[in-house]
Amino acid sequence: MDKSLFDSLKESLNEGIEFAKGDLAKGTVRNLTFKSLPELSDEEIKSIREGTHLSAAAFANVLGVSVKTIESWEAGRSVPNGPSKRLLQMFKEKPEFTKEFIVS
Numbered sequence: 001m002d003k004s005l006f007d008s009l010k011e012s013l014n015e016g017i018e019f020a021k022g023d024l025a026k027g028t029v030r031n032l033t034f035k036s037l038p039e040l041s042d043e044e045i046k047s048i049r050e051g052t053h054l055s056a057a058a059f060a061n062v063l064g065v066s067v068k069t070i071e072s073w074e075a076g077r078s079v080p081n082g083p084s085k086r087l088l089q090m091f092k093e094k095p096e097f098t099k100e101f102i103v104s
Contacts, residue, residue: 037085039090042076048088049074051095062101065086 003011019027038065040048048069049059063070072078077085080088091098 035089037082038089040080040085040088042074044092045070045080045088046074048092048095052091052098053095054098058102059098062098 049056052059054062057067060067060070065078065084073080
């Protein structure tokens with residue numbers, strides 16, 4: 001006989017509780033390794049932006065920062081923080097990804 005949705009959910013929740021209590025046989029544990037955050041020079045940041053074919057204003061909008069922030073990074077007066085470094089890294093590797101944030 002097939003289990004009902006309720007029974008399946010109940011079983012899954014009970015397995016989750018047992019896993020949280022330390023029964024590692026009730027779950028899957030994966031160790032993930034991530035790329036380190038890049039140290040980007042002002043020239044690299046400008047090159048990344050130019051690779052997206054976006055103006056400083058449009059690039060700032062995609063990143064969720066001000067145009068002054070982009071200008072400051074590109075002039076070497078300041079450096080991006082962690083989340084911005086990760087986005088810049090993504091846009092360096094896949095410049096076309098910025099298009100996902102433009103509605104028209």
